[in-house]
Amino acid sequence: MKETVTNELITEVGTMKRDHYQMIINGQRVESVANEVMDTYNPAKGEKLATVAKATREDAEKAVQAARESFDHGKWRRWPVGRRARVMNKIAEIMRDRFKELVEMEVLNSGKSVGAAIAQINQAVEDFEFYAGAIVGHRGTVNNMPYGFFNYTHKEPVGVCAQIIPWNYPVMMAAWKIAPAIAAGCSVVVKPASLTPVTAILINEICHEAGVPEGVVNTIPGSGAVVGDYLVEHEDVDKVAFTGSTPIGKDIMAKASGTLKRITLELGGKSPNIVFEDADIDAAVAGSLFGIYFNTGQSCEARSRMFVHESIYDKYLEKFVEKTKKLNLGDPFDKATHVGSIISREQLEIIDGYVNSAVEDGATVLTGGEELTIEGHENGHWYAPTVIVDVTPDMAAVREEIFGPVVVVEKFSDEKDVVARANDSRYGLAAAIWTTDQGRATRVSHQLEAGVVMVNSPFSAFPGTPFGGYKESGIGRELAVESLDLYMEDKSVLSYYGSKPINPFGV
Ligand code: NAP
Ligand code: MG
Secondary structure, X not given: OOOOOOHHHOOOOOOOOOOEEOEEEOOEEEOOOOOOEEEEEEOOOOEEEEEEEOOOHHHHHHHHHHHHHHHHHOOHHHOOHHHHHHHHHHHHHHHHHOHHHHHHHHHHHXXXXXXXXXXXXXXXXXXXXXXXXXXXXXXXXXXXXXXXXXXXXXXXXXXXXXXXXXXOOHHHHHHHHHHHHHHHOOEEEEEOOOOOOHHHHHHHHHHHHHOOOOOOEEEOOOOHHHHHHHHHHOOOOOEEEEEOOHXXXXXXXXXXXXXXXXXXXXXXXXXXXXXXXXXXXXXXXHHHHHHHHHXXXXXXXXXXXXXXXXXXXXXXXXXXXXXXXHOOEOOOOOOOOOEOOOOOHHHHHHHHHHHHHHHHOOOEEEEOOOEEOOOOOOOOOEEOOEEEEOOXXXXXXXXXXXXXXXXXXXXXXXXXXHHHHHHOOOEEOEEEEEOOOHHHHXXXXXXXXXXXXXXXXXXXXXXXXXXXXXXXOEEOOEOOHHHHHHHEEEEEEEEEOOOOOOOOOOO
């Protein structure tokens, strides 16, 4: 097996780029039936990257029918799991072979730093390996029954799954969705975000290269409002897995109810980051910087509400602001770049709007709070890492997901109070705590209303750790063994083997 790939791999930029990317339906690279095309951009430079075939409802219909046919009559779900697992390990191997292309296109299409892209694509590779292993050991149960009866559960794939993914982690979200679904034996139609369609197409190509039969994985870039909606309401789609904003998640849940589809929703967050008085301050500063500025803050589990104990507040904040100012923004392909660009002009304006409204309401910006111009990237979308203090709990910047490199900081004096304030949110995706007191770490972890709690850790997710939210942050868990069950039905098979025939009616 190849070693984990590092930055050294990326030498010349642009060598892997195509001018045009086709969608993939039933194992074929195809144009849209209506010949519709959309432009995709490099947000770091604000320039056109390539054209992409744009799906209409007609294309979505073809993709659903290809998935349906492969599920109902194809071989993928009928193969022994070991054979499916072998193909999934092959996907991982080809992803490593094509790593340079994946990293390059991910950075060019999303504007994220090369370091972030490499970490995320390495994780995506490991997701396929993880589920290749997990499915082999995934099994049903044999249950206690009265004498003569025998009952077991048989795990069966749920069917055709629509998988709608966002722009913040294009490769990683594709892997989080496709890997457990195909491991389970499902067939999928992937709808990438309109802003970042390229790498999902590449992952689909790789699936075929590895031996996934035609129709099992289909990718249709196109408008969420048009094809996304169509997939969610389609009678031949059995499940929808969605990652994105909470309002669209609610809309999907309502629309999926018409056909009682299974749903997995991974939605927004406003995650607290609590620094207790007994924290290792340097570790807390380093981890909290990563917690908010990683992926330019465009992360559902960005730790965007920082609570700092009053006894260390000044000392901690001084270090945090000083290090925030030291972060490098610039050419995303430069290894020294910590923070990449914002995905789009619209997103940058949303971020700036939240900062301005906080200031109008009396908050103070300690650093950042403005758009940046980056040399060589003058038309790109860049925003300075921003620290805001003097906030009140009712401000929009404190309550709503900003999805940018902006952290609001509050002071607290006791544990009970900070837990209540941390939980005072309609979201409940993640939370981080910084403390050297093991008792407190356990106590507070159990009191926080969040699907993921990090204790003294900047990282929130590895293949195998369940990831998902409480409250309005979603339904279901991804990335872990239990995610397989979200792509499966448990069939209970009940048999009678007793020696005497049963005659319940006695007639
Ligand atoms: P979004 O609108 O929720 O989009 C996510 C995905 O859903 C995209 O593929 C999108 O397609 C699709 N979609 C849009 N409308 C749909 C509909 N009616 N039916 C089915 N699918 C639909 O998110 P966004 O507009 O990209 O970002 C807006 C905000 O969402 C961000 O500011 C952030 O707060 C949040 N967000 C959260 C996450 C997360 O990981 N939890 C990720 C991304 C964004 P199109 O791309 O064609 O619209
Ligand atoms: Mg949207």
